Amino acid sequence: xxxxxxxxxxxxxxxxxxxxxxxxxxxxxxxxxxxxxxxxxxxxxxxxxxxxxxxxxxxxxxxxxxxxxxxxxx
Numbered sequence: 001x002x003x004x005x006x007x008x009x010x011x012x013x014x015x016x017x018x019x020x021x022x023x024x025x026x027x028x029x030x031x032x033x034x035x036x037x038x039x040x041x042x043x044x045x046x047x048x049x050x051x052x053x054x055x056x057x058x059x060x061x062x063x064x065x066x067x068x069x070x071x072x073x074x
Contacts (some may be wrong), residue, residue: 032038056066
């Protein structure tokens with residue numbers, strides 16, 4: 001029985017040789033904006049922030065409670 005020689009291709013670079021420098025910021029931004037999960041998560045966080053700020057400014061008596069919670073959390 002003869003053993004066959006295993007040949008492997010040389011590893012390829014992640015970045016092609018065509019790039020003249022680093023990837024552009026516009027490409028990164030386009031990739032981030034096309035991710036639906038990230039947009040949904042960001043919008044939910046923004047809504048939560050706006051609701052929290054609304055409660056703080058609408059009920060001034062609520063602010064000392066938040067300051068106490070901040071002291072407990074460190």
